[in-house]
Amino acid sequence: MTAELAARVRSAFAARSGYEPAGLWWAPGRVNLIGEHTDYNDGYVFPFAIELGTVAAAARRDDGRLRCWSLEEDAVGDVSIAELEPGRVDGWTAYPQGMAWALHDAGIGLTGADVLVGTTLPLGSGLSSSAALECAVGLALAELHGARIERRDLALLAQRAETEVAGVPSGAMDQLAAMLGREGHAICIDTRTLHVDAVPLELGDAGFALVVIDTHVPRRLADGAYGERRAQCGEAARILGVPTLRDVSPEEVEAGSEDLGDVLHRRARHVTTENERVLDAVEALRARDLPRVGELLHASHASLRDDYEVSAVELDLAVTAATDAGALGARMTGAGFGGCALALVAADRVAAVGAAVADAFTGAGLAEPSTFEVAPAGGARRHD
Numbered sequence: 001m002t003a004e005l006a007a008r009v010r011s012a013f014a015a016r017s018g019y020e021p022a023g024l025w026w027a028p029g030r031v032n033l034i035g036e037h038t039d040y041n042d043g044y045v046f047p048f049a050i051e052l053g054t055v056a057a058a059a060r061r062d063d064g065r066l067r068c069w070s071l072e073e074d075a076v077g078d079v080s081i082a083e084l085e086p087g088r089v090d091g092w093t094a095y096p097q098g099m100a101w102a103l104h105d106a107g108i109g110l111t112g113a114d115v116l117v118g119t120t121l122p123l124g125s126g127l128s129s130s131a132a133l134e135c136a137v138g139l140a141l142a143e144l145h146g147a148r149i150e151r152r153d154l155a156l157l158a159q160r161a162e163t164e165v166a167g168v169p170s171g172a173m174d175q176l177a178a179m180l181g182r183e184g185h186a187i188c189i190d191t192r193t194l195h196v197d198a199v200p201l202e203l204g205d206a207g208f209a210l211v212v213i214d215t216h217v218p219r220r221l222a223d224g225a226y227g228e229r230r231a232q233c234g235e236a237a238r239i240l241g242v243p244t245l246r247d248v249s250p251e252e253v254e255a256g257s258e259d260l261g262d263v264l265h266r267r268a269r270h271v272t273t274e275n276e277r278v279l280d281a282v283e284a285l286r287a288r289d290l291p292r293v294g295e296l297l298h299a300s301h302a303s304l305r306d307d308y309e310v311s312a313v314e315l316d317l318a319v320t321a322a323t324d325a326g327a328l329g330a331r332m333t334g335a336g337f338g339g340c341a342l343a344l345v346a347a348d349r350v351a352a353v354g355a356a357v358a359d360a361f362t363g364a365g366l367a368e369p370s371t372f373e374v375a376p377a378g379g380a381r382r383h384d
């Protein structure tokens with residue numbers, strides 16, 4: 001967490017509430033190394049928490065109310081926690097209010113709180129500012145009320161906040177990454193069992209870097225298409241006679257291709273091959289074989305673009321430009337249709353890749369993306 005952001009959040013809290021916060025809590029954003037659109041199919045994901053994230057300054061109240069402010073948004077929340085209900089709530093306050101609702105619903109008595117948040121993450125770019133917001137607020141509310149909750153359980157409550165109150169259906173990857181992230185590691189999560197395997201992700205010392213390319217393209221079609229893809233996966237699993245696509249191999253998908261038809265065949269092929277790529281990436285990282293990880297990123301992008309059809313012109317351009325400039329591999333990261341791409345690059349090629357991507361966008365008449373390095377950082381925590 002930057003000291004500068006902590007100081008701004010602390011003083012803004014005092015200005016809005018009229019008193020000092022009881023503490024500051026931090027939760028990071030995340031980048032998914034590989035394993036895209038697998039989390040709602042009971043599959044594997046392999047994200048890591050990053051150094052950008054969200055700070056919540058908070059204090060307990062005794063009147064049952066939750067008041068919230070954000071440095072990024074004008075809207076102010078002021079609700080009675082007992083009266084919160086699931087269902088679509090508009091605006092950013094749905095996330096902290098959803099978190100309070102989920103804790104309350106889990107039987108954790110909340111007496112009320114004032115919360116002010118600020119972030120170093122871009123909002124809506126696919127780096128998971130929503131999960132960082134939920135987890136920073138969730139940790140703050142839990143600790144202020146002396147509740148002892150496992151990190152993993154808090155992540156699952158945050159997912160309920162996002163799905164049931166903010167009305168954004170999602171798997172639990174983002175919240176698990178924010179709560180369980182570990183410095184210097186990517187975490188392979190089996191979303192069926194919630195088993196977490198922290199795998200060393202050595203970059204700088206090994207002469208590599210991970211570069212995020214934020215296209216600034218809003219994920220326009222994301223909502224409708226996300227629901228459609230989920231439904232298609234469910235349908236493909238039904239046709240193959242299994243509970244979820246986790247339960248079939250790529251070979252079984254091939255064997256069922258006629259029954260599936262072209263579209264469902266390609267959707268199922270993406271999910272099953274992507275699960276294998278995650279496990280291969282875990283093995284490659286353990287063997288310190290970064291070039292192999294690069295190949296897997298490349299294959300993941302092709303699969304997301306051609307089989308799952310969730311890429312975008314800008315994401316394809318970012319990936320191609322980065323690869324042409326020498327990246328070991330690159331792919332869209334996050335749900336797609338916009339947002340960010342991720343490139344694995346030799347440390348001495350970072351500037352060249354950034355420049356090549358910028359040139360490619362300018363040459364295509366597109367607004368320049370921002371490029372920045374990311375490294376695996378620790379999970380949500382209290383900041384003293």
Ligand code: ADP
Nearest residue numbers: 070072092119123124125126127128129130133
């Ligand atoms: P992502 O999680 O990838 O950034 P989402 O669309 O899931 O994208 O979440 C972005 C939304 O989360 C924002 O539009 C806003 O409503 C909310 N949000 C996240 N961080 C903050 C913040 N610090 N202050 C206010 N709202 C926030």
Ligand code: MG
Nearest residue numbers: 128129130131
């Ligand atoms: Mg999000």
